[in-house]
Amino acid sequence: MHDQAYRLREITNSKIIKKADNQGNGLRILAVTSGKGGVGKTNVVVNLALSLAKTGKRVMILDADLGLANIDVLMGLVPKFTLYDVLRGEKLLDDIILTGPYDLKVLPGGSGIQELANLDYYQRERLISALRTFESDVDFLIIDTGAGISRNVLAFISAADEVCVVLTPEPTSITDAYGLIKILSKFKLHDEVSLIVNMVAHSTEASQTVNKIQTVANKFLQIKVKQLGYISQDLSVGKAVRKQQPFAQLYPKAKATNDINQIAQKIMGYRVNQGKGMDGFVNRLMRLFN
Numbered sequence: 050m051h052d053q054a055y056r057l058r059e060i061t062n063s064k065i066i067k068k069a070d071n072q073g074n075g076l077r078i079l080a081v082t083s084g085k086g087g088v089g090k091t092n093v094v095v096n097l098a099l100s101l102a103k104t105g106k107r108v109m110i111l112d113a114d115l116g117l118a119n120i121d122v123l124m125g126l127v128p129k130f131t132l133y134d135v136l137r138g139e140k141l142l143d144d145i146i147l148t149g150p151y152d153l154k155v156l157p158g159g160s161g162i163q164e165l166a167n168l169d170y171y172q173r174e175r176l177i178s179a180l181r182t183f184e185s186d187v188d189f190l191i192i193d194t195g196a197g198i199s200r201n202v203l204a205f206i207s208a209a210d211e212v213c214v215v216l217t218p219e220p221t222s223i224t225d226a227y228g229l230i231k232i233l234s235k236f237k238l239h240d241e242v243s244l245i246v247n248m249v250a251h252s253t254e255a256s257q258t259v260n261k262i263q264t265v266a267n268k269f270l271q272i273k274v275k276q277l278g279y280i281s282q283d284l285s286v287g288k289a290v291r292k293q294q295p296f297a298q299l300y301p302k303a304k305a306t307n308d309i310n311q312i313a314q315k316i317m318g319y320r321v322n323q324g325k326g327m328d329g330f331v332n333r334l335m336r337l338f339n
């Protein structure tokens with residue numbers, strides 16, 4: 050943990066990163082994360098991506114959940130290769146990318162996510178130049194980071210332009226989300242974090258959940274906590290999961306679909322910062338690993 054803390058501080062202080070920070074462009078890189086698993090993070094990523102794609106945005110998902118990568122499962126896609134094969138120099142990024150509805154792209158991380166920690170100079174350059182080719186072809190890169198505060202998860206959160214924390218109204222989920230936000234604040238990884246409250250019975254429950262976090266965060270942390278939106282508890286979600294199709298595609302009139310569409314609209318209407326671009330993203334990602 051000491052080692053990790055050191056690296057996190059190094060990221061914040063780095064001049065190289067600051068320079069990359071200024072190379073803003075159209076691409077927005079969003080990390081979707083959670084304190085606790087099972088809160089609906091992967092469903093949020095897939096359906097938010099789809100909702101954005103439906104409006105004509107060019108969206109790519111990076112499945113960076115190391116142990117529980119299942120973006121492909123939720124979309125009924127079968128990846129033959131992953132980032133691992135790209136990093137080994139055996140495949141090109143184009144060979145591993147899957148395409149879903151509305152031209153939604155999925156980049157399966159697989160065991161390549163673990164490999165990111167051990168890249169040599171050439172592999173890193175290969176990754177940067179491969180990702181750079183998407184710079185002008187993608188409006189949103191949305192990352193499913195996996196839950197918790199492992200080095201991998203924090204690296205992706207830190208590298209992204211914006212971070213969304215998914216939580217539910219359950220006390221355990223609230224506590225774990227707060228624990229994660231506390232770390233983002235302590236190591237100054239982000240100035241601002243957005244909350245998506247999932248599986249709510251009604252909108253008041255969502256606001257109450259956000260208020261609980263905001264009250265403590267305002268008192269003890271140096272980070273702005275915003276409510277991005279909420280998603281109703283909806284049987285359509287489980288039904289769509291069993292059919293391996295995004296609920297926003299299968300059930301366009303469902304409550305959950307309406308909720309996720311509102312979140313997509315809000316994201317399109319509000320941008321946290323300028324964005325660091327692909328170079329900034331990869332550089333920042335690597336700094337935490339080195």
Ligand SMILES: Nc1ncnc2c1ncn2[C@@H]1O[C@H](COP(=O)(O)OP(=O)(O)O)[C@@H](O)[C@H]1O
Pocket residue numbers: 083085086087088089090091092093247248249280281282283284286287290305
């Ligand atoms: N809004 C919702 N309403 C009802 N069930 C939900 C909702 N969101 C998620 N779920 C259920 O929770 C399960 C876990 O969701 P998932 O997206 O895989 O979570 P995570 O990625 O956080 O582990 C889903 O399979 C689904 O059955």
Ligand SMILES: [Mg+2]
Pocket residue numbers: 090091092114117119
């Ligand atoms: Mg998941």
